[in-house]
Amino acid sequence: MLSTFLIFSYGMEGRTISELFINEQIRDKEVRVIGEDGEQLGIMPTKEAMKLAEEAGVDLVKIAPTAKPPVCKIVDYGKFKYEQTRKEKEAKKKQKTVEIKEIRLSPNIDTNDLNTKINAARKFISKGDRVKITLRFRGREMAHMNNSKHILDDIAEALSDIAIVDKAPKVEGRSMTMFLAEKR
Numbered sequence: 774m775l776s777t778f779l780i781f782s783y784g785m786e787g788r789t790i791s792e793l794f795i796n797e798q799i800r801d802k803e804v805r806v807i808g809e810d811g812e813q814l815g816i817m818p819t820k821e822a823m824k825l826a827e828e829a830g831v832d833l834v835k836i837a838p839t840a841k842p843p844v845c846k847i848v849d850y851g852k853f854k855y856e857q858t859r860k861e862k863e864a865k866k867k868q869k870t871v872e873i874k875e876i877r878l879s880p881n882i883d884t885n886d887l888n889t890k891i892n893a894a895r896k897f898i899s900k901g902d903r904v905k906i907t908l909r910f911r912g913r914e915m916a917h918m919n920n921s922k923h924i925l926d927d928i929a930e931a932l933s934d935i936a937i938v939d940k941a942p943k944v945e946g947r948s949m950t951m952f953l954a955e956k957r
Contacts, residue, residue: 834850
């Protein structure tokens with residue numbers, strides 16, 4: 774069952790399975806060998822390890838090429854490749870991506886409109902997303918930027934029960950931004 778394939782899916786240590794060397798592709802003089810059932814067979818010449826794999830009717834796969842000496846495993850490559858892709862899919866399922874939702878305001882926002890924006894932010898934060906609150910200034914509003922900082926402070930205070938200020942209010946060009954994240 775000696776075989777050599779190239780498949781593009783992620784494998785050991787961030788390498789693609791196609792980057793793993795199998796059988797004749799292994800050019801090292803000595804390798805540390807792990808048997809089919811996981812026991813350490815020790816350090817031996819590559820030829821001897823190849824012979825052991827051939828006798829067992831499976832492949833010799835280099836799983837840790839950066840180790841000194843490189844680590845090879847006697848395993849059925851097809852089954853090994855399948856297990857690796859399954860593990861990667863499971864790991865991907867368990868990952869959670871945190872999105873950044875943006876809420877835009879103007880300095881002359883009314884109280885009820887502000888409450889609506891706060892409720893939207895509360896909903897985003899409770900879902901686990903980060904919220905970027907942007908206060909945009911136009912024309913003459915630019916002259917009164919410092920007087921409008923209290924709006925961002927009010928929002929942070931209203932959401933203080935479920936959120937923390939991730940990045941304090943900061944002026945960037947014609948806008949002032951603040952990031953809120955869920956309390957842990």
